[in-house]
Amino acid sequence: MKAFISFLPILPLTFLSGSFGSSTIQNRRLENKQIEAAGLTVKILGQSGKMNLMSNNSKVQITMDALKEYDMDGKVVGNTGSSAKHSINNFAQVDFTFGAEETVTLFDTAAVNETTINETSARGLQLTFSSTLDTGSKLIVVSNIVKEAGLAGDAGGNWTLDAGDFKFNINLEDWQWCTADTCKGGVGKYVQIDIEIKGNSTQAQEVEGEESTFELGADTKLELANTYVTSDGTVRTMPDGYPMMTQQGGKTAFAFRFEKFMVDEDKAQNIKYDPILRFPNQDGSTSPPLTTSSASGVNLALSSMLAVSGLIAYLQVF
Numbered sequence: 001m002k003a004f005i006s007f008l009p010i011l012p013l014t015f016l017s018g019s020f021g022s023s024t025i026q027n028r029r030l031e032n033k034q035i036e037a038a039g040l041t042v043k044i045l046g047q048s049g050k051m052n053l054m055s056n057n058s059k060v061q062i063t064m065d066a067l068k069e070y071d072m073d074g075k076v077v078g079n080t081g082s083s084a085k086h087s088i089n090n091f092a093q094v095d096f097t098f099g100a101e102e103t104v105t106l107f108d109t110a111a112v113n114e115t116t117i118n119e120t121s122a123r124g125l126q127l128t129f130s131s132t133l134d135t136g137s138k139l140i141v142v143s144n145i146v147k148e149a150g151l152a153g154d155a156g157g158n159w160t161l162d163a164g165d166f167k168f169n170i171n172l173e174d175w176q177w178c179t180a181d182t183c184k185g186g187v188g189k190y191v192q193i194d195i196e197i198k199g200n201s202t203q204a205q206e207v208e209g210e211e212s213t214f215e216l217g218a219d220t221k222l223e224l225a226n227t228y229v230t231s232d233g234t235v236r237t238m239p240d241g242y243p244m245m246t247q248q249g250g251k252t253a254f255a256f257r258f259e260k261f262m263v264d265e266d267k268a269q270n271i272k273y274d275p276i277l278r279f280p281n282q283d284g285s286t287s288p289p290l291t292t293s294s295a296s297g298v299n300l301a302l303s304s305m306l307a308v309s310g311l312i313a314y315l316q317v318f
Contacts, residue, residue, distance in 0.1 A: 084134035122150035
């Protein structure tokens with residue numbers, strides 16, 4: 001059997017305000033957290049949101065590189081001038097605050113209209129951490145270590161989880177888009193989050209014959225989808241070419257791009273996206289392929305995600 005990591009936002013979420021860049025610090029709490037269950041250890045930095053994961057001999061580090069807003073021509077907007085910044089070029093100094101640990105059901109019955117969920121749902125140990133941009137847009141990360149095997153999913157699809165799997169959810173909520181009145185550089189059309197994901201291997205390698213699946217080393221695989229779900233339950237597709245993997249100087253980064261998501265002209269939708277990272281289990285066996293109509297989910301809200309630098313010594317796993 002194998003474990004996996006996924007990015008899947010869960011609504012509603014409660015969070016405290018943090019700070020990005022030069023913004024005023026609110027409710028600053030620079031703490032770090034660690035959660036453990038079913039053979040998987042997850043260490044999270046309160047500053048930067050970097051995550052270090054260990055399962056057997058497999059190690060994975062997830063780092064949010066950047067969160068940027070783009071106009072329809074692909075130009076970054078909202079990152080210069082004296083107005084509140086819509087883009088983050090570096091997460092090293094970004095402060096996150098943590099919610100309480102809790103055990104949760106990982107199958108969204110409301111989204112999929114299931115009536116047998118109490119019999120089939122996976123359950124996980126969940127820890128939420130979050131921060132707020134100068135604009136009021138919210139970045140929320142939800143981590144789940146699966147404690148009890150079962151079904152997980154939402155409107156974007158569903159799949160079976162084993163104990164020791166990991167669902168990492170990156171959410172962007174209440175996004176405040178650049179308009180002609182609020183940003184001098186242009187009008188926002190897309191939000192993109194760039195996430196570095198590093199395993200035992202120097203660089204990720206695309207798995208032949210398995211679409212959007214990447215080998216990270218030590219028999220650990222990352223599985224991606226090009227769809228995501230908005231808060232009204234609509235499944236949407238990323239622009240052509242996304243998710244996009246780039247490799248430079250031993251660094252592998254994945255870009256996830258989401259088109260403007262609005263309830264109406266004044267209020268943005270939240271969205272969710274869920275890549276999946278599969279670890280080998282204690283006995284070295286591997287789990288079957290993902291069984292889902294869509295491996296997606298970002299409650300953009302992208303947990304990112306899905307989306308997370310400044311590692312301190314006692315948290316470092318590399």
